[in-house]
Amino acid sequence: MKKTIAGLGALLLLASVSTAQVDASHADSALKIKALKRDYAAAKADYVASRKALMKTEKYQELRKARDREGLNQLFADLDNPDPIFYARFEAVAKNNEGTPVELKSMLWMLDHCRDKVKNAATMQALAARHIEGEFWGAKLRLVPYYLGTEKGNLLLARLVEKNPSLAIQIGARYRIAKGNLRDKSASDEVHKKAQAELDDILAKHPDSLPSLEMKAPEFIKSRLQIGMVAPDIIGNDLDGVAIKLSDYRGRVVVIDFWGDW
């Protein structure tokens, strides 16, 4: 009896050691991702700087004037674009950490740094298989049918409607399915009718959701954003998280600049 207990204890000890090891290796992987991202940022900055330098050379100007595409490609060919190199590294980290948050982070990086539709479709399916509940889907909904095509895309979107806990993502996925079906000329009248009804339902029940804002935008531009109209207020947060309203700036000439650092 004593022996069994001791054996059990040893087993438990073993088990706890191995979880600790797994935790430690995940922590390592998380650090690895941070380091990879930092190295990538540095490599990319170098790459962009060398490109800019090349674009200032006489050779570049000459080739551009002559519209010599091949020459231009050759001129830039010597530069190492870090994207494919780092893509392989992130891919390896993802493979070694299946089902973990580290895999998720790696795959999201891959999706954002690759233009190959086939690769991105595979990444998206892997994300759907193991991370269907993720919040990140909100920003990816538009890309689902783009990478997967309408049919497979709609299947994935339907799974999001069913499995993702975020109401905003459920509404967004329903919207993308309906839009895809409406645009699909080979679909039957009935499918089109159902899709339109779905859009109407979203507008009626969730008027402030992103899909509803998108549907209402053309009318909003026509009725609220024409020259001579008082601009509608914008209420939100600034980049430091401090509350800010456009109407706070009444009494001043204002340039509103929709911008991004890209």
Next chain:
Amino acid sequence: MYPHERSLVKRLKDKPFSLLGVNSDKDLETLHKRLKEENITWRSFWNGPMGTGGPISTKWGVRGWPTIYILDHKGVIRFKNKRGEAMDEAVDQLLAEMEGAQTKHEDEAGAKK
């Protein structure tokens, strides 16, 4: 883009003028680094973690970046998508209008006395 905006903000720093951004970057951490690097001092709304698909640009139907609206001191939309020199001219015109309106007001007040 940034150099022009920097010079506009600097030139009009003592005038009743504000450049207000609506920023559509997803990653705030990276963006804060870039704000420092590029010396971007003007304030911006944040369009949220959805980036270009965020609520402000979606509501306003923005599909191209940058998109510009220029408002006078009464909050009226007066110009759209003026960039570079044209933006400077538009802003100067609206500032002059504003000053003109104020002087007129003062003149009238003076005449009544």
